[in-house]
Amino acid sequence: MGELKQFKLPDVGEGLTEADIVKWHVRPGDAVEINQTILEIETAKAVVELPCPFEGTVTELLVEEGTTVDVGVPIITVAVGGDVPPGDAPGGGTPVSPAGAKEDRVPSPPAEGAREPGMEGSIAPKADPTAPGHKRVPVLVGYGVKPGSTTRRPRKAGAVHSVAEQDTSSREVPRPRSGDVRSAAARAAAGEVPPAGARIAVLAKPPVRKLAKDLGVDLTAVSGSGPQGSITRADIQQAAATPVPAPAGRVRAEGVREERIPVRGVRKHIAAAMVQSAFTAPHVTEWLQVDVTETMNAARRLRGLPDFEGVKVSPLLLVAKALLLAVKRNPMVNASWDEQAQEIVVKHYVNLGIAAATERGLIVPKVRDAQDLSLPDLARALADLATTARAGKASPQDLSDGTITITNVGVFGVDAGTPILTPGESAILAFGQIRDMPWVHEGEIKIRKVTTLAVSFDHRIVDGELGSAVLREIGAMLEDPMRMLAWS
Numbered sequence: 001m002g003e004l005k006q007f008k009l010p011d012v013g014e015g016l017t018e019a020d021i022v023k024w025h026v027r028p029g030d031a032v033e034i035n036q037t038i039l040e041i042e043t044a045k046a047v048v049e050l051p052c053p054f055e056g057t058v059t060e061l062l063v064e065e066g067t068t069v070d071v072g073v074p075i076i077t078v079a080v081g082g083d084v085p086p087g088d089a090p091g092g093g094t095p096v097s098p099a100g101a102k103e104d105r106v107p108s109p110p111a112e113g114a115r116e117p118g119m120e121g122s123i124a125p126k127a128d129p130t131a132p133g134h135k136r137v138p139v140l141v142g143y144g145v146k147p148g149s150t151t152r153r154p155r156k157a158g159a160v161h162s163v164a165e166q167d168t169s170s171r172e173v174p175r176p177r178s179g180d181v182r183s184a185a186a187r188a189a190a191g192e193v194p195p196a197g198a199r200i201a202v203l204a205k206p207p208v209r210k211l212a213k214d215l216g217v218d219l220t221a222v223s224g225s226g227p228q229g230s231i232t233r234a235d236i237q238q239a240a241a242t243p244v245p246a247p248a249g250r251v252r253a254e255g256v257r258e259e260r261i262p263v264r265g266v267r268k269h270i271a272a273a274m275v276q277s278a279f280t281a282p283h284v285t286e287w288l289q290v291d292v293t294e295t296m297n298a299a300r301r302l303r304g305l306p307d308f309e310g311v312k313v314s315p316l317l318l319v320a321k322a323l324l325l326a327v328k329r330n331p332m333v334n335a336s337w338d339e340q341a342q343e344i345v346v347k348h349y350v351n352l353g354i355a356a357a358t359e360r361g362l363i364v365p366k367v368r369d370a371q372d373l374s375l376p377d378l379a380r381a382l383a384d385l386a387t388t389a390r391a392g393k394a395s396p397q398d399l400s401d402g403t404i405t406i407t408n409v410g411v412f413g414v415d416a417g418t419p420i421l422t423p424g425e426s427a428i429l430a431f432g433q434i435r436d437m438p439w440v441h442e443g444e445i446k447i448r449k450v451t452t453l454a455v456s457f458d459h460r461i462v463d464g465e466l467g468s469a470v471l472r473e474i475g476a477m478l479e480d481p482m483r484m485l486a487w488s
Contacts, residue, residue: 008073019041021041024038287453311380334426336424418456
């Protein structure tokens with residue numbers, strides 16, 4: 001019989017505290033190898049594939065798809081070194097009492113040969129790597145739970161008593177099981193309805209309890225779908241959206257007039273980031289209409305060059321290049337505000353963010369060190385970035401540490417907008433649709449290709465003169481791309 005090991009949800013390197021289980025790639029009984037992808041999780045920034053740290057046989061999936069799980073909570077059990085019948089897996093046989101639950105154990109001080117972060121199993125003595133026959137255990141690099149970061153505080157002595165020692169007026173009684181659709185009368189007949197004054201045992205985090213209070217949902221009437229039957233935000237949202245059965249003789253309302261969509265993952269992060277940005281940094285937005293006829297001609301000529309073979313060349317490429325050159329000429333626009341130190345941090349590198357609309361919401365992947373890329377390399381980087389974003393495979397590293405952003409609102413058929421700064425950045429450029437418009441060119445009214453640029457900036461860092469200068473310079477380079485050569 002193999003050794004049972006549990007894999008805990010790791011922090012994927014961004015200091016995140018929870019993630020949603022999107023899709024399992026394995027089932028109980030499947031053989032798994034080290035670094036084999038076993039599931040997809042959605043963090044506050046992206047969908048991430050998690051590899052398995054063990055080689056063995058899956059005995060149990062401890063959380064279901066669609067569940068929000070805290071970092072450090074066990075999510076899968078694997079039998080290492082041999083097959084284990086499902087009934088022998090933790091949770092696969094006789095239910096464990098709360099006093100013996102693994103999540104409530106108080107960890108001992110780190111011992112010699114302690115386990116890898118994110119893994120739970122028996123602790124083997126520290127092996128000598130120089131000993132004959134020693135097998136090096138692969139270590140998954142890039143994520144892992146910080147030891148002790150997710151353990152619970154020890155229970156106070158005497159906190160657990162037998163039922164006989166408790167007064168029935170304050171005795172906890174079990175909530176309805178997940179999936180229990182029996183009526184209250186049926187549960188009362190089975191003796192499962194608590195006596196008057198009894199306290200219902202409810203597992204729910206403070207944010208979930210607050211949400212229930214705001215939506216008017218009775219926690220004791222909700223069946224939890226989370227670990228150990230805990231109530232999740234999705235459970236509250238579902239309970240709030242479920243219509244209450246009408247009493248006999250009443251006519252049921254026609255149709256559903258409202259729909260509630262749980263806010264989680266990327267959408268949750270977007271909402272928090274936009275609120276933080278809008279109410280932290282004082283935004284100023286300026287607009288400029290630009291004749292980009294020559295930019296369109298330049299893009300068409302670039303497509304025919306051997307260096308751009310197989311690479312998509314769009315006007316966005318030249319907009320990005322113009323922004324990079326404007327940053328080079330005006331470094332203060334590529335800065336951030338350090339509130340704690342009361343300092344402005346000017347960055348002499350550009351991690352260029354390109355806002356992308358995906359099925360999961362707006363994300364902003366980055367082209368790192370974009371200032372060092374040639375025009376063909378920048379075109380390839382933008383193409384790779386777009387492909388990755390559309391596939392939903394952007395990693396947390398792809399979405400972090402940006403310095404300035406472009407949002408291409410023109411792809412939605414609009415002229416301009418007032419973009420909100422990405423938190424931690426001092427400027428964002430909106431690029432509107434390119435339209436045929438009457439324009440005064442060389443003293444005559446002609447039909448030209450015209451777009452609208454809008455730049456929002458943090459007025460703590462960028463004053464009106466600097467913001468206007470940056471916008472003017474970008475516009476000048478797009479009107480006459482030869483300026484890009486002169487200013488490179």
